[in-house]
Amino acid sequence: MTDDAAGAEGVLSRAARMLRAFGADDDSLSAADLGHRTGLPRSTAHRLAAELAGLGLLDRTADGGFTIGTGLWEMGELAPVSMRLREHALPHVLRLYEASGENVHIAVLSSPDPATAEALYVARVTGPNSIPTLSRMGGRHPLHTTGVGKALLAQQEDDWLDAFFQRTFERETVYSIVDVVPLRDEIAHARARGFATTRQEMTLGNVSIAAALPAIDGLPLAAVGVVTHLARADERRLGPLVVAAARDIARDLARD
Structure with missing residues (x-):
């Protein structure tokens, strides 16, 4: 996906695709992994992942990767x-x-x-x-x-x-x-x-x-x-x- 195409897509849709990129077998994913799985440019994926981590929806790992955040789990428990x-x-x-x-x-x-x-x-x-x-x-x-x-x-x-x-x-x-x-x-x-x-x-x-x-x-x-x-x-x-x-x-x- 090009930067222009990524920009035309709503930010919520891109964020949702980022979160749904994780699977049960993933300990963590890098920004490059997230970009590959979602089709987003690596720079866009990295920026979105950082924003989601700031909101508690993703957590950072020691090696710089990302996991599903405890904040997202906390909200899910309210369902x-x-x-x-x-x-x-x-x-x-x-x-x-x-x-x-x-x-x-x-x-x-x-x-x-x-x-x-x-x-x-x-x-x-x-x-x-x-x-x-x-x-x-x-x-x-x-x-x-x-x-x-x-x-x-x-x-x-x-x-x-x-x-x-x-x-x-x-x-x-x-x-x-x-x-x-x-x-x-x-x-x-x-x-x-x-x-x-x-x-x-x-x-x-x-x-x-x-x-x-x-x-x-x-x-x-x-x-x-x-x-x-x-x-x-x-x-x-x-x-x-x-x-x-x-x-x-x-x-x-x-x-x-």
């Missing part, structure tokens, strides 16, 4: 998914972990737009006997290959789903369901029994079982789920547990 959803959900998530011994997480719909929506993970509890998963706090995964994602899809109106199914779905594993008819059948099944499942559709050997919360004013659609190994995936036991957790979280949020 309703933290202040309301996660705080009310955590006691129930912990109880679900104690009852299941498996990974437990909360995910929300990342966007109301069916063309771009994903499952955004906002809470997670794991333990020494839990199976490794790809999910992390603040991470995103596809709706069609995750238990929480299918649970969120089961909450949508048919018009929204019609738009969603215009997308092209990537196959995360050989077991991923990417065709519209079987995906619709999966959603119908989830609606009928009250919880959704995926079997090795996101990660080989893993099974996810999840239930959605009813819509709550001021919050995106949310779902709670467990991830277990295929060899110990007892849906008859875990299904009612996640349904009860979703119900109890929704009850507490309704009292707020």
